Amino acid sequence: xxxxxxxxxxxxxxxxxxxxxxxxxxxxxxxGLDGARGAATILLAAMVxxxxxxxxxxxxxxxxxxxxxxxxxxxxxxxxALALLVNPTRLAAGTLRSSMRAWRARRHQQAQxxxxxxxxxxxxxxxxxxxxxxxxxxLSGRPYY
Numbered sequence: 001x002x003x004x005x006x007x008x009x010x011x012x013x014x015x016x017x018x019x020x021x022x023x024x025x026x027x028x029x030x031x032g033l034d035g036a037r038g039a040a041t042i043l044l045a046a047m048v049x050x051x052x053x054x055x056x057x058x059x060x061x062x063x064x065x066x067x068x069x070x071x072x073x074x075x076x077x078x079x080x081a082l083a084l085l086v087n088p089t090r091l092a093a094g095t096l097r098s099s100m101r102a103w104r105a106r107r108h109q110q111a112q113x114x115x116x117x118x119x120x121x122x123x124x125x126x127x128x129x130x131x132x133x134x135x136x137x138x139l140s141g142r143p144y145y
Contacts, residue, residue, distance in 0.1 A: 040093035044085055051081045 055074045120126040 037090070039097060040086075040090035043093050044082070044089040047085055047089065048078060048081045052078050 052074065055077045058070075058073075116126070116130075120130055
């Protein structure tokens with residue numbers, strides 16, 4: 001007598017499927033951290049982590065009898081920091097981002113000006129154009145750019 005066993009194996013390993021879903025979820029989370037909101041979130045997390053470390057150092061110095069009270073204080077400090085530091089952190093991140101953008105623009109403009117000056121030193125026509133632009137600027141009282 002013959003008996004056949006039909007076993008169906010999945011086409012994909014469950015661990016691989018779970019890892020792929022985790023990777024996609026990670027991509028969605030990192031996509032949400034772009035821009036000022038992401039910078040504010042990271043800055044807030046760093047500040048809260050620093051406060052938790054300081055609170056933990058305080059807890060470690062207390063005696064064993066007050067351990068529960070110490071942990072309650074630690075988490076109260078953590079949640080209070082999260083609640084109180086959200087807006088200032090977001091404002092600081094926005095200010096930092098805009099100042100970095102302005103600094104990068106000034107640096108780029110300075111590089112372009114230096115490049116044009118190097119060209120003007122070797123080409124008399126470019127130097128004449130710059131002189132004419134500066135002369136017209138001084139006559140009209142407005143910038144030439």
